[in-house]
Amino acid sequence: xxxxSRPGDxxxxxxxxxxxxTAPTLVEKTKAESDYxxxxxxxxxxxxxxxxxxxxxxxxxxxxIYQQDDRDHRRMLGDVRPKRQMTYEFMVRTGVPSGxxxxxxxxxxxxxxxxYGNGSLRLSSRQDIQMHGVAKQNLRTVxxxxxxxxxxxxxxGGDVHRNVVCCPAPYRGDPVHGQIQWLASQLSSExxxxxxxxxxxxxxxVPATHRxxxxxxxAPEVEPLYGKSYLPRKFKVAIGxxxxxxxxxxxxxxxxxxxxxxxxxxxxxxxVGGGMGMSPSMRSTYPVLAQRMAFAEADQAxxxxxxxxxxxxxxxxxxxxxxxxxxxxxAHWGLDRFKSQVEQILGYVLAPPRPDExxxxxxxxGWREQGDGRWFYGLHVPGGRIQDTAxxxxxxxxREICEGHKPTVCLTPxxxxxxxxxxxxxxxxxxxxxxxRGIKLEHDISNVRRWSGACVSLxxxxxxxxxxxxxxxxxxxxxxxxxxxxxxxxxxxxxxxxGCANGCARPYNADIGIVGRAAGRYAIYLGGRxxxxxxxxxxxxGVPLEEIVAVLLPVFAYFKQMRSExxxxxxxxxxxxxxxxxxxxxx
Numbered sequence: 001x002x003x004x005s006r007p008g009d010x011x012x013x014x015x016x017x018x019x020x021x022t023a024p025t026l027v028e029k030t031k032a033e034s035d036y037x038x039x040x041x042x043x044x045x046x047x048x049x050x051x052x053x054x055x056x057x058x059x060x061x062x063x064x065i066y067q068q069d070d071r072d073h074r075r076m077l078g079d080v081r082p083k084r085q086m087t088y089e090f091m092v093r094t095g096v097p098s099g100x101x102x103x104x105x106x107x108x109x110x111x112x113x114x115x116y117g118n119g120s121l122r123l124s125s126r127q128d129i130q131m132h133g134v135a136k137q138n139l140r141t142v143x144x145x146x147x148x149x150x151x152x153x154x155x156x157g158g159d160v161h162r163n164v165v166c167c168p169a170p171y172r173g174d175p176v177h178g179q180i181q182w183l184a185s186q187l188s189s190e191x192x193x194x195x196x197x198x199x200x201x202x203x204x205x206v207p208a209t210h211r212x213x214x215x216x217x218x219a220p221e222v223e224p225l226y227g228k229s230y231l232p233r234k235f236k237v238a239i240g241x242x243x244x245x246x247x248x249x250x251x252x253x254x255x256x257x258x259x260x261x262x263x264x265x266x267x268x269x270x271x272v273g274g275g276m277g278m279s280p281s282m283r284s285t286y287p288v289l290a291q292r293m294a295f296a297e298a299d300q301a302x303x304x305x306x307x308x309x310x311x312x313x314x315x316x317x318x319x320x321x322x323x324x325x326x327x328x329x330x331a332h333w334g335l336d337r338f339k340s341q342v343e344q345i346l347g348y349v350l351a352p353p354r355p356d357e358x359x360x361x362x363x364x365x366g367w368r369e370q371g372d373g374r375w376f377y378g379l380h381v382p383g384g385r386i387q388d389t390a391x392x393x394x395x396x397x398x399r400e401i402c403e404g405h406k407p408t409v410c411l412t413p414x415x416x417x418x419x420x421x422x423x424x425x426x427x428x429x430x431x432x433x434x435x436x437r438g439i440k441l442e443h444d445i446s447n448v449r450r451w452s453g454a455c456v457s458l459x460x461x462x463x464x465x466x467x468x469x470x471x472x473x474x475x476x477x478x479x480x481x482x483x484x485x486x487x488x489x490x491x492x493x494x495x496x497x498x499g500c501a502n503g504c505a506r507p508y509n510a511d512i513g514i515v516g517r518a519a520g521r522y523a524i525y526l527g528g529r530x531x532x533x534x535x536x537x538x539x540x541x542g543v544p545l546e547e548i549v550a551v552l553l554p555v556f557a558y559f560k561q562m563r564s565e566x567x568x569x570x571x572x573x574x575x576x577x578x579x580x581x582x583x584x585x586x587x
C-alpha cells in the first residue's frame with residue numbers, strides 16, 4: 001500500500017479545512033448539560049408519546065438506542081392537505097468485544113427479537129448485534145434482559161469509543177489471535193463510559209432522573225477520560241493482522257496492525273485518521289484511509305490509544321459535526337504535529353512504524369481446525385441479517401443448533417458468524433443439519449456473494465437516500481449469472497453498497513463501491529482493494545438502480561480482455577484509472 005493515502009485519493013475530495021472556533025453544536029450543548037448522559041430520558045420514557053424529543057434522542061445513542069422512523073409505514077393524515085406522520089421505532093445495539101458470545105446469550109437475543117423486535121437480528125461490521133423494531137415502552141425491558149445475560153448496549157453508539165473490532169477466530173494453537181482478542185477486551189473495558197446513568201435509568205428497579213435521586217454516592221460522578229462533553233464524534237478502533245485484515249484497520253480512527261514475531265505479537269503499527277463518511281455536497285468532507293503513525297510495543301498499545309483519544313477529545317472540532325472526526329484534525333494539523341501531541345501526553349517518543357503491511361484477508365467461511373482438537377464453522381450470513389425467509393430459515397436453524405450443539409458463537413467483521421468449539425464427531429451432524437434446512441454452505445456460495453456487503457438503509461436509517469440491503473440480493477443474482485457466463489466466477493473482489501454517502505458498509509475501499517446519491521440513483525466507485533488498503537475513485541455517477549449491473553458488465557469484459565497475469569479487478573481498475581475506463585467503455 002502507498003502510505004500517502006490522502007483526500008486526493010478520491011475524486012470527491014477537497015482540501016482539509018481548519019476547525020472553526022464558533023459556538024458548540026446542539027449535540028455538544030446537549031451532552032454538556034446532560035448530567036453525564038441522563039438528560040430527560042427517564043421523564044420522557046414515562047410519557048405517553050411513542051418517541052423522544054430530539055435532545056433526548058441524541059443522548060440515547062450513547063446508551064445504544066437509536067430512534068428511527070419506519071418510512072414503509074408512515075401514515076397519511078389530514079383532511080385538506082395530507083401530511084405524513086412518522087412511525088417511530090427503536091434500534092437497540094449490543095456491543096460484543098471480539099465478537100464472542102455463548103449460545104445462551106445468542107438465544108436470548110433471538111428471543112428478544114421475536115418478542116420485542118421485528119423478528120430479525122442484524123450482525124454489524126463492528127461485531128455488534130442490532131435489534132430493530134423495538135417500541136418505546138419495551139426499551140427498559142429489553143436493556144435489562146441484555147444486562148442479565150452479561151452483555152450491554154452502553155457505548156455501542158454516540159460520541160464515545162465504540163466496540164473494538166478484531167478477528168474472532170478461535171485459533172488456540174496460535175497465541176497471536178488470543179493476544180489481539182485480549183487487547184480488544186482490554187480496550188473496550190478501559191474506555192467504557194463510567195457514568196452510572198445507564199444503571200440508574202435502565203437497570204435499577206426505580207429509574208433515577210438524576211444522581212440526587214439515586215443510591216448514595218461517595219463522591220460526585222466524574223468521567224475521568226471523557227469529561228462532561230464526551231468526544232467530538234465517534235471513535236473507532238480495530239485490531240488486524242497483516243495476513244488477515246478482516247477488521248479493516250485502514251478504515252478506522254485508530255487501526256492497530258499486529259506485528260508478529262516468533263508466534264507472538266511484538267507490537268503494533270499504529271494507524272490513525274481513517275474514516276469512510278462524507279457529504280457529496282461538501283468537498284471538504286471525504287473518505288480517507290488511516291496513515292501509519294508509529295510502532296508501539298505490545299504493552300504500550302493501550303496507553304497509546306488512550307493518548308490518541310485524549311488528543312481527539314481536547315482538539316477535535318466541536319463546532320461542525322461534518323468536520324469533527326479525527327481524520328479532519330489530522331488533515332488540518334499534519335501527521336507529525338499530531339504524533340508530537342500524542343507523544344507529549346505519553347511522555348516518550350514513539351518508534352517509527354515497522355515495514356509490515358497488510359497482504360491478505362479471510363472471511364473465515366467453512367470448516368477450520370481450532371488447534372485444540374475442536375473445529376469451527378464459518379457461516380455466511382447474507383447482509384448480516386438473521387431471519388427466516390421462504391428461501392432460507394436461518395434464524396430457526398441457528399436456534400436449533402444453539403439449543404442442540406451449544407457452540408460458542410463468534411461474530412465476524414464481515415457480518416458472518418462462526419460456530420465454534422465443535423468436536424470432530426459432531427462436525428457431520430452440524431453440517432447435515434444446516435444442509436437439511438436449506439442453509440447455503442461454503443461451496444454453495446459464489447465469490448461475489450461471499451465478499452459483498454450492504455448497509456441497512458431504507459426503511460429505518462434516517463440518513464438513507466435510497467435502497468441498499470434490500471436490493472443487494474437482486475444485484476448479486478444478476479451478477480452471478482453474468483460472471484459465470486464470462487468465466488469470471490472464481491475471481492475475488494469485494495462489492496459493497498450503501499444507501500447514502502456516509503459509507504457504513506465501507507464502499508470506498510472495496511474493489512467495487514455502490515453509493516446512494518438520490519432516490520434510485522448511485523455512484524459507482526472502482527479501484528479499491530478487497531484487503532482494504534486502497535481507496536477507489538468514481539467511475540460513473542447518477543446510475544439508476546436498474547442499470548447498475550449493465551454499467552458494470554463492460555468493466556468486467558474489459559478486465560477479462562486486458563488484465564495482467566494474476567491481476568485482480570481492483571488492481572486492474574486502479575492501474576488503468578477510472579478516467580481511462582470512462583473514455584474507453586460505453587455508458
